[in-house]
Amino acid sequence: MTAAASLWADKEKLILEASSLPELTHLEHELFGRKGGLMTVALAELKKLPPAKMKAAAQELNEWKTKLADLIDQRRKALAVPSNAQLKDADRIDPTLELPKREQGHLHLIPEFIRQVEEVFGRMGFDVARGPEVETEEYNFNLLNIPPTHPARDAQDTFWVKTAGEEKKVLRTHTSPVQIRYMRTHKPPFRAIFPGKVYRKDADATHSPMFHQFEGLMVGKDISLANMKAVMITAIRSLISPKAEFRFRTGFFPFVEPGLEVDMRWQGNDEQSREGKWLEIVGCGMVHPQVLRNGGVDPAKWQGFAFGFGIERMIMIKHQIPDLRSFFEGDLRFLRQF
Ligand code: DAH
Numbered sequence: 424m425t426a427a428a429s430l431w432a433d434k435e436k437l438i439l440e441a442s443s444l445p446e447l448t449h450l451e452h453e454l455f456g457r458k459g460g461l462m463t464v465a466l467a468e469l470k471k472l473p474p475a476k477m478k479a480a481a482q483e484l485n486e487w488k489t490k491l492a493d494l495i496d497q498r499r500k501a502l503a504v505p506s507n508a509q510l511k512d513a514d515r516i517d518p519t520l521e522l523p524k525r526e527q528g529h530l531h532l533i534p535e536f537i538r539q540v541e542e543v544f545g546r547m548g549f550d551v552a553r554g555p556e557v558e559t560e561e562y563n564f565n566l567l568n569i570p571p572t573h574p575a576r577d578a579q580d581t582f583w584v585k586t587a588g589e590e591k592k593v594l595r596t597h598t599s600p601v602q603i604r605y606m607r608t609h610k611p612p613f614r615a616i617f618p619g620k621v622y623r624k625d626a627d628a629t630h631s632p633m634f635h636q637f638e639g640l641m642v643g644k645d646i647s648l649a650n651m652k653a654v655m656i657t658a659i660r661s662l663i664s665p666k667a668e669f670r671f672r673t674g675f676f677p678f679v680e681p682g683l684e685v686d687m688r689w690q691g692n693d694e695q696s697r698e699g700k701w702l703e704i705v706g707c708g709m710v711h712p713q714v715l716r717n718g719g720v721d722p723a724k725w726q727g728f729a730f731g732f733g734i735e736r737m738i739m740i741k742h743q744i745p746d747l748r749s750f751f752e753g754d755l756r757f758l759r760q761f
Contacts (some may be wrong), residue, residue: 427465427483427484428483428487431460431487431491431508434450434453434454434461434491434492435490435491436476436535436559437450438494438495438498439498440448441498441502442502443502444499444502444503447495447498447499448503450495451495452757453642454491454495455492462484462487462488462491465484466484466488469481469484470532476698491613505581520589529761531750531758531760532738532742532750532761533635533734533735533750535740535761536662536734536737536738537618537635537637537734539662540616540618540637540658540662540732540734541616541618543657543661543662544616544639545570547614547654547657547658548614549614549615549616549639549641550613550615550616551615551616551617551618552601552604552605552615552616552617553601553617553618553619554595554598554600554601554604554617554619555595556594556595556619556620556621556622557584557592557593557594557595558592558593558594558595558600559590559591559592559593560590560591560592560593561590562591562595562600562603562604563595563596563597563599563600564576566600566603566676566714566717566718567599567600567602567603567677567678567714567717568676568678568711568713568714568717569678570677573677575596580596580623580624580625581593581596581623581624582594582622582623582624582632587626594621594622595621595622596621596623597621597636597638597730597731598617598618598619598620598621598636598637598638598731599638599678599731601638602615602617602638602678602710602729603714603717603718604641604716605617605640605643605718606640606715606717606718606719606720607718607719611642611643611720611725611727612642612643612644613640613642613727614639614640614641614642614643615639615640615641616637616638616639617637617638617639617640618635618636618637618638618639618734619635619636619637620633620634620635621633621634621635621636623666626748627740627749628745628746628747629702629736629747629751630747631735631747631748631751633751634733634734634735634747635733635734635735636731636732636733636734637731637732637734638729638730638731638732639654639707639728639729639730639731639732640710640727640728641654641727641728641729642710642715642725642726642727643719643726643727644724644725645723645726646726646727647709647726647728648681648683648708648709648728650728651707651708651709651728651730652671654687655685655705655707655730656669657695659685659687659737661740662741663687664741667687667688667740668687668688669686669687669704670685670686670701671683671684671685672686673683674706674708674715674748676706676708678710678711678714679706679707679708679709679710679711679714679728679729679757680706680708680709680711680712681709682706682707682708683706683707683708684703684705684706684707684741685701685703685704685705685706685707686701686702686704687701687702687704687736687737687740688700688701688702688740689701689702689740702736702739702740703733704732704733704736704737704740705730705731705732705733706730706731707728707729707730707731708728708729708730709726709727709728710726710727710728710729715727732754735747735750738750742761
């Protein structure tokens, strides 16, 4: 390095190390001051060099000039930001302090349970589909073989929706209409579940005007009640408990023949329910031939089963929750337990 170059390199180092603005201004003046600044003088002296050397020397000097001026600018900007030590106590950051813990949220226990349902049935090869919550009377009742005189249609139970058109609509009272929608858009054989919200004018410890169900539908050439029981038992055991106690008994639903209901043993903590009482959690059966036909499936070639689980009821049994209304009150003391 030439003597001149080592002088500039020294100054460069001093600029980078300057620890205050006055120190930096001093350096700037020393280099670029109009009278006697080291760089100013060096530039003026270029003229004295023989022409053969002048070009290279001028180029080198100009590079240093630009470099040092830029470094001074950068350093000035950096020094303008106060260092931690220069801050007032209140503004100072202590990097050794632990950050306050951010509260971690989690899914509400209903959507969380639905995910488990999708996973358990997914492992058994079931597809997942959803249907509309505002449903036509046709899908919610007629196509499911529910006659106009059936008590399920009663204005006491059903939320009817005012519509401008001819078609009568309801807030779906169950997830069963998705069976028809699915059959009309898929070719058998198939198996699928349909989770979602349903609505009924009902409110007490085991009923809420909005609740959740998931429907299941499996159609094939030789699907029987035995297949249905196997699928349901597997699902109940993995979703609730391997020791879950349940019973199948006959029940009537217009869209299945034969129809069955499944109850699960509910064991509360209080004296009274220690013995356990039975809570209905699901209706099921072999899909009625007329319902298959309504879905565009030929009952002479295909048969299958369907079931409709009440999700809240299952979770109540799983976690021993005595009142269904707790799900929807948004009380964090309740929700945080799960
Ligand atoms: N949809 C019925 C209800 O909400 C439950 C049900 C019963 C669904 C039998 C089914 C079934 O698929 O086969 O009460």
